[in-house]
Amino acid sequence: CKEKHVVLLSPVGKIEISGCETGLHEIKLPKTSVLPSGAESSATCEVCEGAEEMPEPLEQCTAWLRAYFCEPATVGSLPVPAFHHPLLQQDSFTRQVLWTLLNDVKFGEAVSYKQLADLAGNSRAARAVGGAMRSNPIPIIIPCHRVIRSSGETGNYGAGQPLKEWLLSHE
Numbered sequence: 001c002k003e004k005h006v007v008l009l010s011p012v013g014k015i016e017i018s019g020c021e022t023g024l025h026e027i028k029l030p031k032t033s034v035l036p037s038g039a040e041s042s043a044t045c046e047v048c049e050g051a052e053e054m055p056e057p058l059e060q061c062t063a064w065l066r067a068y069f070c071e072p073a074t075v076g077s078l079p080v081p082a083f084h085h086p087l088l089q090q091d092s093f094t095r096q097v098l099w100t101l102l103n104d105v106k107f108g109e110a111v112s113y114k115q116l117a118d119l120a121g122n123s124r125a126a127r128a129v130g131g132a133m134r135s136n137p138i139p140i141i142i143p144c145h146r147v148i149r150s151s152g153e154t155g156n157y158g159a160g161q162p163l164k165e166w167l168l169s170h171e
Contacts, residue, residue: 001020001021001022001084002020002021003018003019003020003025004018004019004020004050004053004054004055004058005017005018005049005050006018006047006049006050006051006054006058006061006062007047007048007049007050008045008046008047008048008062008065008066009045009046009047009048010045010065010069011045011069012029012030012032012069012163012166012167013029013030013032014030014048015027015028015029015030015065016028017058017061017062017065019055019057019058019061019081019084020055020057020084021055021056021057022057022082022084023057023081023082023083023084023085024057024058024061024081024082024083024084024085024137024138024141025084025085025137026085026137026138027061027137027138027139027140027141029139029140029158029159029163030159030163031158031159031160032159032160032162032163045065045066045069045070046066047062056081057081057082057084058081060078060079060080060081060082061081061141063078064078064079064080064081064141065140065141068140069170072107072170072171075107076106076107080102080141081141083137083138085137085138087135087137088137088138093120093122093125093128093132094128094131094132094135096120096121097116097117097120097128097129097132097133098132098136098138098142100116100119100120101116101142101143101144101146101147102141102142102143104119105143105146105147107143107171108171109146110146110147110148110168111146111147111148112126112147112148112149112150113126113127113129113130113133113147113148113149113150113155114126114129114150116129116147117129129147130155130156133147134158139158139159140167144157145157145163145164145167145168146168146171148168154168
């Protein structure tokens with residue numbers, strides 16, 4: 001496929017998005033130990049690189065992320081872009097977990113690793129759920145930040161603890 005790249009300037013920093021005509025390949029969040037000052041939901045959210053000739057899935061993704069950050073109440077009415085990442089095509093427990101998370105854990109909700117393992121059909125696979133979260137190629141849209149420890153602690157996040165906490169409080 002012919003991969004295109006877009007950079008979205010968001011309240012939490014620059015988000016790199018890649019995809020093709022078929023679907024999204026990846027969303028890369030800024031890794032950060034400190035969020036930029038002024039990281040609040042009313043901040044602007046716009047494409048700063050790659051706006052020309054965006055395939056449909058990238059346009060849908062940027063619209064979805066803009067809504068997520070700036071008008072969260074409208075997210076539920078927007079289509080989720082198609083995905084075109086090998087991990088989300090092959091039949092695996094990881095794919096099952098990610099699709100379950102996308103479809104069953106709504107905006108503003110949180111779920112424990114164990115609860116998500118139950119929902120995905122294997123109640124003893126909480127550790128495997130953690131592995132699935134680490135390999136999630138489409139964070140925020142597939143909301144791995146909503147998966148927390150049974151104790152209520154937020155747990156780890158690939159893009160850093162401050163971003164996970166920000167996303168949870170934003171919702």
